[in-house]
Amino acid sequence: xxxxxxxxxxxxxxxxQGAVLASLILADAAHREGYHVQVFPExxxxxxxxxxxxxxxxGRSPIRDRTKVYTPHHVMVLDAALVRSVDVxxxxxxxxxxxxxxxxxxxxxxxxxxxxxxxRVATVDATSIAAEHGIGTSTAPIVNTTMxxxxxxxxxxxxxxxxxxxxxxxxxAKAESNIAGARAAFDAVSVRPAPTDAALQAMYR
Amino acid sequence: MTAPQAAAREGSAAASTRIxxxxxxxxxxxxxxxxxxxxxxxxxxxxxxxxxxxELYRDAPWPxxxxxxxxxxxxxxxxxxxxxAGARAFTATSSQGLxxxxxxxxxxxxxxxxxxxxxxxxxxxxxxxxxTDQNDSxxxxxxxxxxxxxxxxxxxxxxxxxxxxxxxxxxxxIMVVLDAFVLSHTAEAVSLPSPEMVRAFxxxxxxxxxxxxxEPHAFGGLLTPDHYQEVRAKLHRGMEDAIPIWGEAERSxxxxxxxxxxxxxxxxxxxxxxxxxxxxxxxSTARDVIDALRARGKKVGLLRVRLFRPTPHxxxxxxxxxxxxxxxxxxxxxxxxxxxxxxEIKSALYDLPARERPGMFGYVTGLGGRDVTxxxxxxxxxxxxxxxxxxxETVWIGRKE
Numbered sequence: 001x002x003x004x005x006x007x008x009x010x011x012x013x014x015x016x017q018g019a020v021l022a023s024l025i026l027a028d029a030a031h032r033e034g035y036h037v038q039v040f041p042e043x044x045x046x047x048x049x050x051x052x053x054x055x056x057x058x059g060r061s062p063i064r065d066r067t068k069v070y071t072p073h074h075v076m077v078l079d080a081a082l083v084r085s086v087d088v089x090x091x092x093x094x095x096x097x098x099x100x101x102x103x104x105x106x107x108x109x110x111x112x113x114x115x116x117x118x119x120r121v122a123t124v125d126a127t128s129i130a131a132e133h134g135i136g137t138s139t140a141p142i143v144n145t146t147m148x149x150x151x152x153x154x155x156x157x158x159x160x161x162x163x164x165x166x167x168x169x170x171x172x173a174k175a176e177s178n179i180a181g182a183r184a185a186f187d188a189v190s191v192r193p194a195p196t197d198a199a200l201q202a203m204y205r
Numbered sequence: 206m207t208a209p210q211a212a213a214r215e216g217s218a219a220a221s222t223r224i225x226x227x228x229x230x231x232x233x234x235x236x237x238x239x240x241x242x243x244x245x246x247x248x249x250x251x252x253x254x255x256x257x258x259x260e261l262y263r264d265a266p267w268p269x270x271x272x273x274x275x276x277x278x279x280x281x282x283x284x285x286x287x288x289x290a291g292a293r294a295f296t297a298t299s300s301q302g303l304x305x306x307x308x309x310x311x312x313x314x315x316x317x318x319x320x321x322x323x324x325x326x327x328x329x330x331x332x333x334x335x336x337t338d339q340n341d342s343x344x345x346x347x348x349x350x351x352x353x354x355x356x357x358x359x360x361x362x363x364x365x366x367x368x369x370x371x372x373x374x375x376x377x378x379i380m381v382v383l384d385a386f387v388l389s390h391t392a393e394a395v396s397l398p399s400p401e402m403v404r405a406f407x408x409x410x411x412x413x414x415x416x417x418x419x420e421p422h423a424f425g426g427l428l429t430p431d432h433y434q435e436v437r438a439k440l441h442r443g444m445e446d447a448i449p450i451w452g453e454a455e456r457s458x459x460x461x462x463x464x465x466x467x468x469x470x471x472x473x474x475x476x477x478x479x480x481x482x483x484x485x486x487x488x489s490t491a492r493d494v495i496d497a498l499r500a501r502g503k504k505v506g507l508l509r510v511r512l513f514r515p516t517p518h519x520x521x522x523x524x525x526x527x528x529x530x531x532x533x534x535x536x537x538x539x540x541x542x543x544x545x546x547x548x549e550i551k552s553a554l555y556d557l558p559a560r561e562r563p564g565m566f567g568y569v570t571g572l573g574g575r576d577v578t579x580x581x582x583x584x585x586x587x588x589x590x591x592x593x594x595x596x597x598e599t600v601w602i603g604r605k606e
């Protein structure tokens with residue numbers, strides 16, 4: 001990464017799912033690995049259950065750009081059903097990763113589709129992993145920490161150990177189950193093959 | 206355990222670095238200043254300043270009181286009372302809350318009380334808007350408070366501590382201003398100075414007068430035409446004295462931490478044919494724009510204005526004299542006139558000899574939280590470089606037609 005390069009991330013979730021905490025865990029982890037970081041929530045009022053977003057900028061020099069993130073390199077989606085109501089790939093850069101909390105390879109439990117386009121798609125069933133590790137409640141598992149583990153795997157921006165250290169710092173008493181969930185998601189994430197040249201050409205047409 | 210808790214627990218450890226939001230950083234500044242009385246009323250986007258202070262108190266209490274109140278007017282009244290009794294007092298607010306304090310802002314400054322207040326810039330209603338612009342704080346321009354505008358979370362923390370030192374030296378209250386969300390809710394690495402270091406930089410408050418039942422004084426009595434003007438002239442003089450005293454505080458802080466900010470901050474203004482003037486986080490983004498333009502051979506620079514009141518006339522004149530074009534970006538407007546930084550800077554430069562007086566270009570943008578993108582800043586630079594003379598009317602950029 002050149003000193004003036006910036007890497008931008010966007011996290012989609014629902015109010016109460018912990019998208020902002022996920023961004024802070026990524027920030028802590030990246031900071032531990034020597035990045036300069038800047039993270040911020042969608043500016044506005046949050047309502048439980050409504051779509052929300054959080055953003056991160058990483059770089060190897062101090063980050064002075066204080067504008068919003070419009071063209072993220074990678075996107076993380078905490079709830080695959082959001083794909084139907086939110087344009088989760090808006091501005092997403094070609095070849096960027098889109099990591100979804102998603103029960104299947106082709107469609108979510110509710111039939112929601114995977115995004116189609118010149119991106120790399122990774123899925124992980126973070127809901128089940130979080131439930132197995134007793135994170136949140138069995139009816140409403142909290143997936144932000146498991147998704148952070150999966151994110152470390154697909155983007156290789158930060159190590160899983162740094163993610164676990166960040167979880168420990170941010171969460172305290174309940175850290176160990178969250179760390180186990182993050183490590184399980186790191187191992188479980190599945191990756192769909194990169195898009196074809198035809199898809200990329202369509203993008204640049 | 207949250208990041209503030211973890212840091213508080215470290216107590217006297219040497220400087221450590223945490224990922225903190227602007228509001229958390231400002232709260233750390235108040236905590237490290239060991240404020241003795243806090244009174245505040247919640248308002249978005251300020252609320253997490255006071256919440257963070259409450260968390261810090263929960264984890265590591267220090268001798269202090271929180272005074273619950275029913276409005277911002279009462280919060281300022283409580284801070285005034287506490288400060289008159291000799292305490293180091295702190296509050297934070299935004300927008301409508303600051304507007305509601307207005308009457309008592311005059312009271313605090315004319316009573317020469319060294320309060321420090323964090324104002325998180327938020328646009329004024331109607332219609333309701335919780336996002337950033339500077340009209341709330343700039344509407345308090347003439348209340349006799351010093352005002353400083355921050356561009357990073359580190360600066361928010363440092364400035365609160367610096368502000369207590371200067372306020373208590375010149376007996377003038379200080380407003381430390383942060384952009385809503387762009388700083389207040391944005392997290393980045395912040396180095397925490399050790400409590401020992403802050404104690405060495407900021408001695409305990411030693412007020413020349415105080416409310417004391419053992420030694421009664423009268424405060425706020427009738428001030429007739431025989432004396433009122435002289436008392437106000439002293440406040441004005443105190444403001445002017447605050448400029449070099451602020452400079453001393455910067456040098457001392459720099460000796461402790463290696464960090465200094467100063468009243469105005471030039472960036473790549475050497476040989477510049479055009480200098481952009483900006484404040485707060487817009488100035489931060491503008492540095493990237495200046496670097497990009499310099500890389501293309503454009504002779505442009507940036508002057509960031511941090512100290513708005515008192516006006517650092519000499520520093521402004523020194524930085525901008527002889528520059529052919531000066532373009533001021535305002536995230537605020539004085540309706541029917543111009544952007545407020547624009548009019549102030551233009552006024553400060555009027556006394557320069559005509560041949561050294563820059564052509565002045567003013568741009569208004571970013572009201573109510575509209576993003577001030579690099580494209581918007583580039584637009585201001587481009588318009589300025591493409592014209593020999595400023596357009597007479599206020600020029601809006603980034604505005605929908």
